[in-house]
Amino acid sequence: MLTRSLKPKGRFPLPWTRPVLPYRRCMAHVSNVSDIPSEDTKPFNVPIPEDSFETYNLDPPPYSVETTKSQLKQLYRDMSLIRRMELAADKLYKEQKVRGFCHLSTGQEAVAVGIEHGITRDDKVITAYRAHGFTLMRGGSVRSILGELLGRRDGICHGKGGSVHMYSKNFFGGNGIVGANVPLGTGIAFAQQYDDTKTVTVNVYGDGAANQGQVHESYNMAKLWELPVIFACENNKYGMGTSVERASAMTEYYKRGNYIPGLRINGMDVLAVISAIKYGKEYTLAGNGPLLYEFQTYRYAGHSVSDPGTSYRTKEEVQAERAQDPITTYRAKLIDWGVFTEDEAKAMDKEIRRHVDRETQEAEKMPAPPTNLDVLFEDTYVRGSEPQQRRGRTVDETFYRG
Incomplete structure (x- = not known):
């Protein structure tokens, strides 16, 4: 079959990638x-x-994607839940209840939701620091995620990770160093191949990390060993405040693997993401080696909550991107298809809003971690295997577990 990249192209090879937004x-x-x-x-x-x-x-x-009305509704609920949770996080930060960094993914919900619905719970996911939506989809709760942002004891990482570091079963973060999760995800895929688990790793990173040397080293090892990994560049058009055009000599990130086949996906369409991920998982588990995906998406907020996101892009640009919102366009489609009615969609929106409001209130009630050394050193060792004593700053300073 002739691939689309070899077929004759018009002026714009990928219609949603444009030098001028209205195209x-x-x-x-x-x-x-x-x-x-x-x-x-x-x-x-x-x-x-x-x-x-x-x-x-x-x-x-x-x-096309085989689905059910139940799944289509769940996709809408999942994306809306992430959006509402991120808005709650934004409010908490602006109330000075969240300290440190806080990176939101408003506008990018279709990527996290589509990936999760294209794999199973046994598959592995690792990502960079814009991770709240992925954490929720991998089994975290709104309460545990917001509690983590607030630095509370019952947060998903006991209040020690904050916005940047979150983990759950088969979800390996939430990683703060740009590009550092890519070799980690490659190692996870190596373990999957070694153990013959018949599972895949989805290794997500941003366009800002795509120029990192460790990313390309990971490509090489993954292809050399034909590992079951999908490298997924979440291209939201800006690395911090720098546009992809100013940061990268080549912005076709899905071609960066050279010897690795690639695919660029409309990351604002949750159904396209699902189709791509299901296809990629089948491809890699057939022994064909890694794939390199580029999800074209957009973040409405700044790089972090402390960044207004207005100095390096225009209000008109953001408004034009919001016209392609992954939730509202999908909502309109489900109503057009008769999956649910306008009133049913509104009822779901209200239920989601109430749920996030309740979860936010419960997160704020969580206690802070105790300020003692046992808590400080907790999780350095696997729980239950901690030594009874630990060395301090000098050889003669020793701390004993309480």
């Missing part, structure tokens, strides 16, 4: 779905726009 196409032009079953659990297929993918030495994923 972007969105998912609103997808044809209607007919014969949707009345049952919530009965499978059927929904289409994906043909401009959702751009390939590099790779056939494209399917342009």
Whole structure:
């Protein structure tokens, strides 16, 4: 099959990538779905726009996804829950209740949700520091995530990780050093291959990390050993306050692997993300080695909450991107398809808002960690294996466990 990257192209090879914002196409032009079953659990297929993918030495994923009405509703709920949680985090930060860094993913929800719905709980995910949505999708709760931001004892990392470091089963962070998670994720994939687990690692990093040497070293090792890893560049158009055009001589990140096949995906379309991830998992587990994905998305907020995000981009640019919002466009599509009604969508929105409000209140009630040395050194060792004594600043200073 001839890949799309080899077919004749018009002026804009990827319609939503544009030097001028108004040329972007969105998912609103997808044809209607007919014969949707009345049952919530009965499978059927929904289409994906043909401009959702751009390939590099790779056939494209399917342009449809098998799903159910129940899953389509859950996708909307998951994206909306992340959005509402991030807004709550933003409010807590501005009330000076969250200290340190706080990186929000408003606008990028379709990536985290689509990845999770394209894999299983046994598969592995690792990402950089914009990790709240991934943590929620990997099994964290709104309460535990907000509690972590507040530095509370019952936060998902006991109040020690904050916004940048969050973990759960088969989710390896939340990593603060730019690009540092990429070799870690490559090592996780090596372990999967070594143990023959039949699982895949989705190794997510940002466009700001794409020029790091350790990222390209990881590509080399992954391809050399044909590891089951999907390198996923979450391209939100800016590394801190620097646009991709000013930071990278080549902004086609999905081609950066050279000897690794690549795929660029409309990361504002949750269904396109699901199709790509399912396809990638099947590809890598068939022994074909790694893939390099680029999810084109956009963050509405600044790099962190302390960054207003207005000095390096225009208000018109942000407004144009908001017109392609992954939640509102998807919501309109589900109403058009008859998956739910406008009133049902509003009821779901209200329920999500109430849930996040309750979780926020409970997070604020969480106690702070005790200020003692046992808590300070906690989790340095696997729980239950801690030594009874620890050396202090000098050879004759010793601390004993309480």
